[in-house]
Amino acid sequence: MSALAVLAALLAGAYLVAVLEGWSATGRLRPAGPAVSAAALLGRESVVPRRPDRVLFEAAPLLLLVSAVLAAAVLPLSPRLVVADLATGALFVNAALAYVMVALLMAGWGPDAAYAMVAGWRFLGQLLGYSMPIVMAIAAIAMRAESLRNTEVVASQAALPNALYQPVGFAVFFLAAMCLAFLPPFDLPTAPGELAGGVEAEYAGARLAVMRLGRMVLVVALSAAVTVFYLGGWLGPALPPWAWSAIKTLAVAAAMLLAGRYVPRLREAQVLAWWWKLGIPLALLNIFWVGVVLLVAE
Amino acid sequence: MISGARQGSPAGLRRLFAAAMARDLRAFVVPGAEVARARGLDVEAAGLGMTGVPRHASVLLVVGELPAALRRAAAVVYAQMMRPRAVLAAGAGDLSPLPGADVSVGLSQEELEEGVARLRTAFARGAFAPGAAGFEPEMLRARTEYACPMHPEVVQDEPGACPKCGMELVSREAADGGSGPHHGGDHGGANGDHGHGGHGHGGMGFMSMVEMTKDLPRSSDGLPMEWVEAPFGPLFPGLPGGLFLKLTLDGDTVAEASPSACGWASPGPLTGPADALAERLAGIDPLSPASYRVLALRAVEDAAGAGADERTARARAGALERERAASHLGWLSGFAYLIGHRWLARRAAELQLAVLRAEPAGMPGLRAAARSLARRIERTPLLARRLEGIGALPGGTGASGPVARAAGVRTDARCGEGAYRALGFEPVVREGGDALARLRVRLAEIEESLGLAAAAGSLDIPAPRTATGASGAGAATVETPRGTATLRVALSDGEVVSAELEGPSARHLALVGRVAEQRELADALVGVASLDLSPWETAR
Numbered sequence: 001m002s003a004l005a006v007l008a009a010l011l012a013g014a015y016l017v018a019v020l021e022g023w024s025a026t027g028r029l030r031p032a033g034p035a036v037s038a039a040a041l042l043g044r045e046s047v048v049p050r051r052p053d054r055v056l057f058e059a060a061p062l063l064l065l066v067s068a069v070l071a072a073a074v075l076p077l078s079p080r081l082v083v084a085d086l087a088t089g090a091l092f093v094n095a096a097l098a099y100v101m102v103a104l105l106m107a108g109w110g111p112d113a114a115y116a117m118v119a120g121w122r123f124l125g126q127l128l129g130y131s132m133p134i135v136m137a138i139a140a141i142a143m144r145a146e147s148l149r150n151t152e153v154v155a156s157q158a159a160l161p162n163a164l165y166q167p168v169g170f171a172v173f174f175l176a177a178m179c180l181a182f183l184p185p186f187d188l189p190t191a192p193g194e195l196a197g198g199v200e201a202e203y204a205g206a207r208l209a210v211m212r213l214g215r216m217v218l219v220v221a222l223s224a225a226v227t228v229f230y231l232g233g234w235l236g237p238a239l240p241p242w243a244w245s246a247i248k249t250l251a252v253a254a255a256m257l258l259a260g261r262y263v264p265r266l267r268e269a270q271v272l273a274w275w276w277k278l279g280i281p282l283a284l285l286n287i288f289w290v291g292v293v294l295l296v297a298e
Numbered sequence: 299m300i301s302g303a304r305q306g307s308p309a310g311l312r313r314l315f316a317a318a319m320a321r322d323l324r325a326f327v328v329p330g331a332e333v334a335r336a337r338g339l340d341v342e343a344a345g346l347g348m349t350g351v352p353r354h355a356s357v358l359l360v361v362g363e364l365p366a367a368l369r370r371a372a373a374v375v376y377a378q379m380m381r382p383r384a385v386l387a388a389g390a391g392d393l394s395p396l397p398g399a400d401v402s403v404g405l406s407q408e409e410l411e412e413g414v415a416r417l418r419t420a421f422a423r424g425a426f427a428p429g430a431a432g433f434e435p436e437m438l439r440a441r442t443e444y445a446c447p448m449h450p451e452v453v454q455d456e457p458g459a460c461p462k463c464g465m466e467l468v469s470r471e472a473a474d475g476g477s478g479p480h481h482g483g484d485h486g487g488a489n490g491d492h493g494h495g496g497h498g499h500g501g502m503g504f505m506s507m508v509e510m511t512k513d514l515p516r517s518s519d520g521l522p523m524e525w526v527e528a529p530f531g532p533l534f535p536g537l538p539g540g541l542f543l544k545l546t547l548d549g550d551t552v553a554e555a556s557p558s559a560c561g562w563a564s565p566g567p568l569t570g571p572a573d574a575l576a577e578r579l580a581g582i583d584p585l586s587p588a589s590y591r592v593l594a595l596r597a598v599e600d601a602a603g604a605g606a607d608e609r610t611a612r613a614r615a616g617a618l619e620r621e622r623a624a625s626h627l628g629w630l631s632g633f634a635y636l637i638g639h640r641w642l643a644r645r646a647a648e649l650q651l652a653v654l655r656a657e658p659a660g661m662p663g664l665r666a667a668a669r670s671l672a673r674r675i676e677r678t679p680l681l682a683r684r685l686e687g688i689g690a691l692p693g694g695t696g697a698s699g700p701v702a703r704a705a706g707v708r709t710d711a712r713c714g715e716g717a718y719r720a721l722g723f724e725p726v727v728r729e730g731g732d733a734l735a736r737l738r739v740r741l742a743e744i745e746e747s748l749g750l751a752a753a754a755g756s757l758d759i760p761a762p763r764t765a766t767g768a769s770g771a772g773a774a775t776v777e778t779p780r781g782t783a784t785l786r787v788a789l790s791d792g793e794v795v796s797a798e799l800e801g802p803s804a805r806h807l808a809l810v811g812r813v814a815e816q817r818e819l820a821d822a823l824v825g826v827a828s829l830d831l832s833p834w835e836t837a838r
Contacts, residue, residue: 036321037322040319043382044319044381044382114526118528121550187638192350193536193823194636196536197351197353197354260638260640262639263681265638265639266684268550268818
């Protein structure tokens with residue numbers, strides 16, 4: 001039952017995020033936009049490029065969707081509303097999202113086209129840059145909660161949300177999440193002006209619809225992860241727990257989508273340099289900081 | 299029914315899909331969004347979404363007449379679009395080898411909007427049809443050739459045995475993907491042949507890295523890599539339509555860049571009645587028609603020995619400056635799209651359309667808007683870091699216009715003109731010579747040009763008939779938005795017998811290699827785009 005409820009919430013969230021994304025891309029708010037676009041995509045042809053690696057090409061959109069759904073499955077909307085409250089939940093989020101890189105690499109290699117291939121490799125090149133900070137930030141979260149179980153991570157923030165307890169980790173995780181969801185200004189693998197769609201360029205029709213849905217679910221899952229890890233999840237006064245989760249998740253998603261509208265896309269070399277020279281050291285510093293605070297507090 | 303209908307009977311769920319498609323039309327603009335804007339069309343306001351990916355587009359919007367090379371490239375894009383698809387022609391003439399336009403309209407915003415409405419009806423009714431036919435232009439048909447596995451030089455069109463070793467020849471798809479010279483028509487999706495040399499390394503048994511890489515080209519860092527040749531253009535969304543870059547990619551570094559332009563291929567008839575030369579010359583470059591109109595008028599006047607009076611010269615300066623402001627804003631919008639700054643792309647496009655439609659009285663208001671836009675751009679985080687040091691060119695490279703002025707060069711054809719002196723013109727000069735300096739020069743020039751256009755008081759281009767029965771030779775120079783253009787004409791009894799045009803983009807095209815090579819792909823594209831090339835004026 002709760003699995004169905006979470007899935008419905010995930011779809012609703014993906015829809016709202018798609019509306020927001022449409023707004024951030026075109027400047028117009030069209031509440032029915034994603035539904036119309038989805039129906040239009042489903043009615044269109046979806047051909048396979050001339051010499052594809054068929055398995056990779058077909059599997060990539062599905063893998064993107066599945067990895068995002070899996071990550072969302074361990075994130076609690078309320079103390080009861082969680083598909084699987086794993087003892088290793090926080091780490092599982094990271095493990096599931098590792099396949100986003102695989103999916104994009106497959107989508108880049110599969111169609112045998114130059115733009116897509118460059119785009120896929122670009123994303124692989126950034127892998128360590130953003131995934132190391134994500135794991136390190138999660139490590140600091142687990143240190144405070146003394147558990148990797150996501151419901152306990154939320155409960156540990158009853159006094160003070162992690163966004164205030166470890167602001168450096170919050171900033172690092174937020175930006176790394178944007179990078180993982182290849183949202184602007186980190187949209188190097190899709191880069192409309194540079195690579196004419198990049199990894200998405202060869203997908204059309206129903207396959208493109210699945211890919212877009214996967215991307216939206218991914219944004220929702222990452223926003224929910226930020227909510228659970230840093231914003232105290234369902235905790236909040238007056239409203240029911242699930243409502244707090246929903247509000248916080250959508251607010252995080254909106255912030256992620258809006259940030260990219262007013263800045264140019266980053267250069268590949270800059271992204272790498274900043275993650276390696278600044279992001280990873282800051283993530284380590286955050287672990288050290290949380291350790292010191294925990295020792296002093298005890 | 300639309301010409302690119304998808305096969306199937308229009309019933310049940312398909313009717314719902316068709317209705318959704320009619321509401322969600324996405325256009326791939328040919329030759330490019332910049333041409334649509336320069337002609338005063340606001341495609342998005344007309345209700346069409348815009349995309350730079352052929353596979354995501356349902357409408358091919360053709361704006362203005364196209365040279366043959368671009369029509370062929372457009373046909374390749376159309377072949378890559380998914381059905382249901384349709385062609386919407388705005389002021390376009392001959393479209394072959396594209397199929398005929400489903401809806402044809404003129405070049406005005408109202409007509410475009412009406413055309414989109416008609417297209418919506420056509421999609422809702424005829425997106426699906428039982429007897430839908432395919433579209434495969436001649437140049438996309440695959441050609442099979444036969445090669446010897448041992449002797450790569452042995453390739454023939456017929457099956458048979460190798461004359462050197464007697465082995466049976468193996469069939470494969472020809473590398474050019476088809477017959478005929480298709481000028482880089484392989485935009486985006488169809489570039490299947492440029493991939494990674496086929497998948498898998500079957501039959502190699504033991505994969506020795508030394509064996510595999512010994513014949514590969516060496517990168518500048520010494521690593522052997524498989525180089526990929528990728529076409530960017532002539533209909534690439536981040537570059538001006540008609541500009542074609544063949545980039546040899548070494549990983550994501552550009553190893554070699556060879557540019558060419560798909561403007562009007564044949565030197566069209568610039569000869570003919572001298573009084574009509576302005577009209578003809580204005581037609582060659584949709585991005586700066588006023589500049590070429592003024593250039594022709596001045597050259598003919600010079601040849602006929604007639605000079606323009608002060609009022610005429612002033613009005614022409616006003617028209618030129620308005621065009622400069624609009625052209626720079628158009629460049630800014632395209633550039634912002636390339637670097638992924640979506641807000642800026644929209645805002646610059648809005649301002650460009652406003653400048654194109656404005657009367658002299660509206661200029662001060664637009665100038666204030668341009669100033670606040672420039673301030674906002676200066677404050678944009680990450681932008682300076684994105685552009686600094688990209689596409690750097692020192693002065694004295696033969697460049698002119700904003701490219702030269704961004705490198706500290708003060709040459710400007712306007713400096714010597716009386717009308718400009720009277721308006722108090724001073725050239726905008728910046729140091730640095732990189733993409734950032736070019737952006738800054740253009741931002742300052744937008745503001746300055748709007749001020750000059752307001753001061754000129756008139757934006758019309760008076761065209762007195764001066765050449766009737768005149769003979770002689772003459773030349774004129776105009777500072778177009780992209781640099782200095784020169785036209786030499788010879789008249790005989792009121793007819794142009796020879797005309798020689800030298801535009802700035804031909805010189806700038808030669809700088810593409812210096813700007814792009816040994817750069818990361820995105821930086822190379824930013825460098826090329828910062829030159830603001832017009833492929834239209836270079837072919838003559």
